[in-house]
Amino acid sequence: MPKRVSLIVVGLLLAMQFVPLDRSNPPVGEIVDAPPEVLAVLERACYDCHSHQTVWPWYAWVAPISFLVVHDVQEAREHLNFNDWGKYTPEKRRKKIDEILEEVEEGEMPLFYYLPLHPEADLSAEDRLAIEEWVSAVNAGS
Numbered sequence: 128m129p130k131r132v133s134l135i136v137v138g139l140l141l142a143m144q145f146v147p148l149d150r151s152n153p154p155v156g157e158i159v160d161a162p163p164e165v166l167a168v169l170e171r172a173c174y175d176c177h178s179h180q181t182v183w184p185w186y187a188w189v190a191p192i193s194f195l196v197v198h199d200v201q202e203a204r205e206h207l208n209f210n211d212w213g214k215y216t217p218e219k220r221r222k223k224i225d226e227i228l229e230e231v232e233e234g235e236m237p238l239f240y241y242l243p244l245h246p247e248a249d250l251s252a253e254d255r256l257a258i259e260e261w262v263s264a265v266n267a268g269s
């Protein structure tokens with residue numbers, strides 16, 4: 128790369144670091160009423176995005192990766208927040224629970240690019256079974 132282009136790239140990368148991003152963890156509300164073994168799976172594999180208890184990794188402070196991380200967490204919390212369960216109507220809770228099963232069975236969640244740096248979030252057959260049993264029990268009771 129010509130020197131001038133390199134300088135522009137470095138300058139842009141530096142400037143990006145100053146873009147303000149919201150990495151707050153708001154107070155935890157009513158948490159999802161799942162049995163302890165399911166809650167453990169959700170906490171391990173989903174809470175970084177779908178809760179107010181995000182453990183922000185160091186690269187959440189390094190632009191442009193931080194843009195992706197912060198955007199994912201914001202969007203994930205909007206779609207499904209295990210720490211805001213109290214704000215959901217019973218119908219919405221049931222709908223979310225069905226969606227969880229669907230995402231987990233299809234292997235869509237957790238997002239694949241999250242896994243290499245969070246291998247503990249890779250769901251085992253046992254984890255999936257716990258979620259499936261939870262969803263069936265909720266649906267049987269309603």
Ligand code: HEC
Nearest residue numbers: 172173175176199202203206207226227230236237238241
């Ligand atoms: C790295 C962040 C991340 C992790 C970890 C993650 N998700 Fe998500 N999830 C997202 C984002 C972003 C969306 C919204 C965009 C989309 O649907 O792809 C989403 C959407 C969803 C939806 C759809 C909700 C709706 O209303 O459409 C469900 C259900 C879901 N996730 C369940 C889970 C479950 C269960 C886990 C853990 C096993 C999990 N996710 C882990 C980021 C994440």
